[in-house]
Amino acid sequence: MNSQSTCDRFYAAACQVDFPPANNRTDIDRRVSRMLEMIDCAVTGYEPFFDVRLVVFPEFAHAAPVYATASELLSKLALPIPNEHTDRYVAKARQYGIYIQTGTFLETDPLWPGHVFNTTCLIGPDGVLAKYRKVHTWLPWEISTSPHDLPNYDKPLFPAVETEIGRIGAAICYDWLFPEAIRQLAIAGAEILIRVSAYMDPWGTASPMDWWTLVNRTRAIENVAYVVAANQGATLARYPPFSWPGGSMIVDFDGRILAQAEPGPGERIVVGPIDLAALRSARERRRGHAMLAHLRTEAYAAYAHPVFPAGRVARSSISKETNQTDTEEARARLEILHDSLINQSRNTVK
Structure with missing residues (x-):
């Protein structure tokens, strides 16, 4: 199948x-x-009905942190990126003219010896994009390194990429509990906004509780953006004491759930529409509920004060105890x- 032309209406698949x-x-x-x-399956099976241009996989799809130490x-389990597996994804993206948000790899990087990262890649026909x-590792259990915690880390923490199917940004699981x-x-x-998750x-x-649905819909609303969220569907027997209930979904920029897998473990592919023309029109047209334009960034003075210690790995290696x-x-x-x-608040009334 040849690469498809640029479009602003297509379908995404959360696997x-x-x-x-x-x-x-x-x-x-x-x-x-x-x-x-x-x-x-996602691309060819649905081809008579619509074009699937984006395919997303969950956290730990390649390997979960089943060992107790980073060493x-x-x-x-850790691999550099790119690697032989990302090469296979690139070939598949090129075959269909699609974009793939991979499940996470446990990543090693020679620039940061001794550290393992929990990493997802956006891959397109032209390679790893x-x-x-x-950034927000799941403490205390997760012992991968957050780039925030590395002294002198100089790459963007939250990259967004321009593609034929729009601007795409991803974050992983617990990251999404931080608006x-x-x-x-x-x-x-x-x-x-892509959520690669093992929730x-x-x-x-x-x-x-249903935090999964609540958070996905809220992030879509407050950022006026589509959300494509792929969750793990692993049973309790796989990774005790945790079971992962799936429920992968696509949400539109008004928080509507466009498609969702039934809750419960097991493989699923759920597809839903992405209409960038509608999204861009809403972002351009809105004078109300224009949350991005209405941000008063200088008003959020508390954010000038650091809370979780940056550069902490300069002091010691990461473990459950140091977390x-x-x-x-x-x-x-x-x-x-x-x-x-x-x-300060008391002083305002004096």
Whole structure:
């Protein structure tokens, strides 16, 4: 199939997977083969009805952090990017003229020896277009490195990329519980916000909490952007004590759920429409509910005060214990900030 022409109306596919744990790098190839088959299914199966131009996979699709230390992850599962697997995705993107947001890799980088990143790639017909390294790692359990925590890290933390199918930005799982993180993508111009996720029970798709749906819809509304969210569908037996309930979805810029997989584990492909013409018209036309244009960035004075310690890995390697210690330090900073801002508020009435 030849590369399709530039368009502003197309469909996105959110794919969820249910793989057993990868214990070493040789397990990754089989997973990639299956995900390439899922791309074939999404693109060719729906071709009589519409063009699928964007395909998204979940967090830990290639390998989950099943070992307790970063050194074990580096020796057994981590890979540089690009690699032989991203080459296969590039070939598939070129075959169909599509864009693929990969599931996450555990990434190693010679510039940062001893560190493992939780990384997703945006891949198109021209190659790897962007790498996003998870900024808000899931503490205390996640022992991959946040680029925020590295001294002198000089790459963009929240890259957005111009493509034939619009401006695309991605973030991973826990990142989405920080509206400030996703707002960075929107301010960079992202029209499609991609959530690559392994969001587990009980915060997933089930009532009464259903954080998954709540957060995805809220981020779409507040950033006037489409959300394509792919979640893990792994059963409890795969990665105890967690089960991942799927519920992958596509949400429009007004927060409407356009398509959603039924909650529950297992492979799924869910497809939904992306209408960039409508999105761009809304962003241009709106004088009300124009949240991006109505930002008063200088009013958010509390953000001038750091909370979670930046550059923390200069002090020690990352472990569950250091994650807990740094969280306590962040809480102490937050208490100081609370007191300072409360005192400032009192002074306004004198």
